[in-house]
Amino acid sequence: MSANESPAGQAQTPTTATPDAVRESAFLKACRREPVPHTPVWFMRQAGRSLPEYRKVREGIPMLESCTRPELVTEITLQPVRRHGVDAAIYYSDIVVPLKAIGIDLDIKPGVGPVVEHPIRTRADLAQLRDLTPEDVSYVSEAIGLLTRELGSTPLIGFAGAPFTLASYLVEGGPSRTYENAKAMMYGDPELWADLLDRLAEITAAFLKVQIEAGASAVQLFDSWAGALAPVDYRRSVLPASTKVFEAVAGYGVPRIHFGVGTGELLGLMGEAGADVVGVDWRVPLDEAARRVGPGKAFQGNLDPTVLFASKEAVEAKTREVLDSAAGLEGHVFNLGHGVMPTTDPDALTRLVEYVHAQTAR
Template sequence: MSTRRTLPESPYLAAAGGRKPYRVPVWFMRQAGRSLPEYRALRTQHSMMAACFDAELITEITLQPVRRHDVDAAILFSDIVVPLRGAGVDLDIVAVVGPVIATPVRAAADIDALKPLDPQRVQPVSDAVSLLVRALGDVPLIGFAGAPFTLAAYLIEGGPSRHHARTKAMMLAEPTGWHTLMEKLTDLTVDFLRVQLDAGVDAIQMFDSWAGVLSLSDYRRYVLPYSARVFGTLTEHGVAMTHFGVGTAELLGAMSAAGPTVVGVDWRTSLVDAAARVGTGTALQGNLDPAVLLAGWTAVERAARAVVDDGRSAVDAGAAGHIFNLGHGVLPETDPAILTDLVAL
């Protein structure tokens, strides 16, 4: 196990840890990606999947937005389905479409066939983290993984889905199989995050991208226990842990109950309202609408200042801290200069 870096001056780690930062920290989900010309140049030579399993490419792509924007945190370049590939699942990341599973999980035999994470398969991820913690100086590195439910949704649907009908059907009609699947995927998520933590990441974020399709009662019954096991198991590492999903306004309290130190909020919910839902003692991250970044600097500045003010009010209302971010990932058509100016604001 690595020796964790000590970064006492990091505003991101201060806010995520419930301490008062000297300024509002800022970073962006999908800051390393298609909005950057240097990223697009690399991708002309390498597929997304190849890039996710090449330590030097992971390192370079992770560093690109830190160099360009001077953000307060780097997030490891990867993809939600990387641990599935690391467990031997036959899949690819198809341009425009997203992850595509060759043989979706539809029956008990498919669940039984799922294997645990093979650490050797994800060794490039571990190697990249080791390279990054040396290269980043005083900038913290956030590791990440998909939550068990979102991994299950990809496996069952076979790829991205609007309604996740097959996933819900299995969850409700075959609860025994569902819980067996979620136990396996919880182990997979824990193991993948442990690989990153052991290599030296300073914080982690778990993305439950599709949790917003669920009712609160279904989330509590079929999903929350597994997300809680991820956070509960990893608490011993002593790092900030963020829980994020899109369209999860009604789930924020339950997502907070899973045990993260930070809850991510999308643009549909004010930070003050989110603070009331998650309760005192949890920091908030968010929540500028990514589409605002396409509206010109005047609109961006006005909206960003409103988010900062909302975050300040949320802290006054009991939130442990506020980290400025978007309410979802950077859109590919975003002008990188807008992001640079936003960080400097």
């Protein structure tokens, strides 16, 4: 089923995508801080466990295996576009896919997350991190080729994990609440830490380049765990690697989005990294985020994902607060302040898209 079919399977009039149609989409115009017909909407983790159709096609297939099947990736990426009418699709993958592709022994364990068999703790361990080539992730190029044909004028967002977040998994060996091993390396062996992040910046940039060259219209860098850092540590030990990633893809001219969780104190620094759009979680109002970052940026966010479990009236009231806070921004992409929670009612997401579109129609 293509993106031009309804959720019930009723075929609609097909559209032929042209580069201009995608470029003039509300999402890309908002990222470029240009006037839009309505505030564009998409959701982090919009393709995922909140959708029954996702659970059906993923049944019995491990996460990382699903990321290597182009036709399955295409179907999963299209599902929320069909169901919700969002203004952008985000490529279905995982931030550890490029690490797995270069031979890192890791797996995503249900209920735990990415687990690395041999954590990186010494300089000798850095040898695990070879260059990523397009051939390592040929399934990504194939899937994006399929997607850009199916999506019509809907833009596709590619993404990758930021060097700090990838380093946290690699050094800790899995998810962590305290990041004691990663921070111990950062504080105790800053040269090794810098070399690790520099290698990860190269791998991340290569992964984003593959997606852009295959047809992604924008890219997002997820620095999920950067909120664990003090600003002085972020500036010294993390910002250079994130900046390197954004600089590496700047020449493609596609919008670059930067997002982290719990990063209110880091927003100004994240703005310095080079993204065109700064993602904001639900803890900081968008007008305050803009004050911290300064002019020349668009913003993405930032409804608390848990609001979607409240009544329709409560969701609309909280959404109105976000839209009011965004009224003075140079560009705004509506999103949640973090990913869609797995038990979210899909109909609540569809209603949210419709509400934002109706409330912001120019």
